[in-house]
Amino acid sequence: MNSAANPYGLTMHEQRDDLYAELHSRPFHVIKSPARISYLAVMLDVTRKQADFEHFCELYGYFGQTPPSHDSVCLEVDFGDWRIRRETHLEFVSYTILNQGVPFLDDPFANTGVSRLPKEWLQSLGGTVVSAFHVAIEDARHQPEPELAQVRSYFEGMRLVGSLPQNGDAQVWTTFKIHSDGFGRMAVYNRGMSSSQLGRMVQRLIEVESYRLLAQLGLPLARHYNQHLAQMDQQLVGLTQQLSGSKDELDEQAVLTKIIDMAAWVESARAATTFRFNATAAYHDLILKRLSDLKEDEVSGHLTISEFITRRLTPAVRTCKTAGENLENLSRRIDRVSDMMRTRVDMSIQSQNQHLLASMDRRSKIQLAMQHTVEGLSVAAISYYSIGLIKYLIEAAYEKGAPIDKSLAVGLAVPLVIGGVWWATRRIHKRFLKLAKEQMDIGEGEH
CATH class of the missing domain: 1.20.58 (Methane Monooxygenase Hydroxylase; Chain G, domain 1)
Structure with missing residues (x-):
């Protein structure tokens, strides 16, 4: 409801109507006794719920009524003396068929809710049925309840579970077992409940029976x-x-x-x-x-x-x-x-x-010793070749008449050349060590 649709001009939340409707989406049944109810809980995944809705709409065509245009949490169609309700849940769809046009029969389960459904429609119902049972409701306010032996015969002689719900206003019998028709059974004798009270109690019984099967999955x-x-x-x-x-x-x-x-x-x-x-x-x-x-x-x-x-x-x-x-x-x-x-x-x-670092440290020491050895050999080799070049220069100068002693000049050049080569090699070595230390300091600063 927007501001134009209420007398106070208030802007209502867009989901306000849905929130109100949610509380009334699954109303309790109003059941007059006697009645017959059949309940089906059909397991369906999300992709098949639309197909199930379309299948449900086919019932309207069977009985000449107009089907709904879209699916809903709870859909109920009234066909006069019987009605069917379809409810969608998280993992299943339930069908409650209420038949109130009940003729008197000795066996209360001879005429059930599904007796009113078209067989071809029921047989083509999708999904897998996890819960299926009949509820026979009798009016015990104006006629006596049957003897226990007779009640047991309704349940094919199985062991009975019975109680007096609502502080004794009703009598309930069941077995929590599957009978010869593939359905469970439950008999309810109304001793003093109104149609609304009876509907609420039967709804609770239906939920107990269906939820206990779903819980056991x-x-x-x-x-x-x-x-x-x-x-x-x-x-x-x-x-x-x-x-x-x-x-x-x-x-x-x-x-x-x-x-x-x-x-x-x-x-x-x-x-x-x-x-x-x-x-x-x-x-x-x-x-x-x-x-x-x-x-x-x-x-x-x-x-x-x-x-x-x-x-x-x-x-x-x-x-x-x-x-x-x-x-x-x-x-x-x-x-x-x-x-x-x-x-x-x-x-x-x-x-x-x-171990790897220790091995690397040993290798580094060996490499350092080898490096010093190589440096010594390098100094000797460079000095040797340098002195050879200097010797050529001295001989050339001597032949041109320079007043020098060739042997003395070469002898004096040897220590000078070796010293110079050694000094230059150490300078280069120190320069590389300095660069390596600067790189290590930069790396530690970044970390």
Whole structure:
């Protein structure tokens, strides 16, 4: 709503209407008893949700109604005595089919919510169904509830879980098992609840049943990786002992390769499990909240829904949590071993550098001694050739009549030439040493 659309001329946030609508995007059902409900939770990735929406729109064509133009978090279509609601979640899409045009039948599960859906539409539903069950709602305010033996027959003789939610205003029976039609079953007897209260309670039951299945999706992953975690732990212990206790030469390249392989496996496992384990924890929190909202009383001789879920689901959730924590701990331990290995390699490199520097220092001394020897030989050689040239000059001057003694002149030239050559060589040597020192001082200043 912009400033032109409100009487106060205020500029509203562009998402303000969406924020208000979000709180009402998944309203509770209003259910009159008796009724039949079928619930489907279909796992879909993001790329297939648009196709699922288009498939849902086909239902409108079956019953002569106009489909919506775009997808939404919650879409509901009313076909008179029955309606269907489609809700999109993070990783699944749910369908709740409510059938209130229920004829009386001895078996409350003979007529279900999906009985009203076209078979060809149901068979072409995309994705994989992770949760599918029927809820039979009977009105116990004006007629007696069936005997326990009869209720058990509705559930094909399976062991029952029962409770009195909402402080006894309803009676709920279920088995948390799959029956012969491939669906789970839940029977609700309304003892004194309004249509709104009944809708809220049934919604909580539906969420408990669907979320507990979604929460258990992480259990196979946890079991799979727990088998390998023990092996990886022993392998890491062996590497640690090898690093700490080895006095002999260690194949550092082989150890590093093992550490890298282990780290890659752990990161791959974390990538494969983090989302699933976090989802398991989130679903478990939602289940506990919904169970608390049910306010159950105990049925003599039977586990309540809260007791059953808590005893059976909580260990699975803890297994997933433990597997995730073990992966994190193993990752941290591998990092520490990797640090130890890097430290060992650095120390080895430093030791090699020290040996290399010592070797270079010895070679430098040898080169310096050789250099002094070469300098001496160079002085002798240069002096020898220089005196030879001077001798030619003296002889040329003597032949031209210069009053000099050739032998004496050559003899006097020898020490002078040798001294001059030695002095010039030392000057050059000192000049190069000075330049080298200046370069070293410049390098140290830059560091």
